Amino acid sequence: MTLIRYRNEFSQWLANTLHIEIFPREVYQFSSIPAEVIPRDVTLICVSAFLICSIAALIPAYFAARLDPVKALRFE
Incomplete structure (x- = not known):
């Protein structure tokens, strides 16, 4: 600002x-x-960025949480 x-x-x-x-x-x-500077636009941009980043982090975390550690580390 x-x-x-x-x-x-x-x-x-x-x-x-x-x-x-x-x-x-x-x-x-x-x-x-x-x-x-329009406060509504700034708020919309911040909320949108937060939601996009949260979804981008939660999707891989969800799949990693469902993965069996033994199968994931088998070939390491």
Whole structure:
């Protein structure tokens, strides 16, 4: 959130320090970097990421829990 709040200052720092312009004014015609943070969207993204990661972790764990250790280690 801090980077979003100070996005224009960060862009100015990059331009002055590293000589990197994220949005060149000649191309994009911006006086500052536009951004709008909508709490509902942030919440939706966080909940979706949590659910996807949980499902991605639980499916292999479920199959590993059903596996017989003797059969799994037979050829090790």
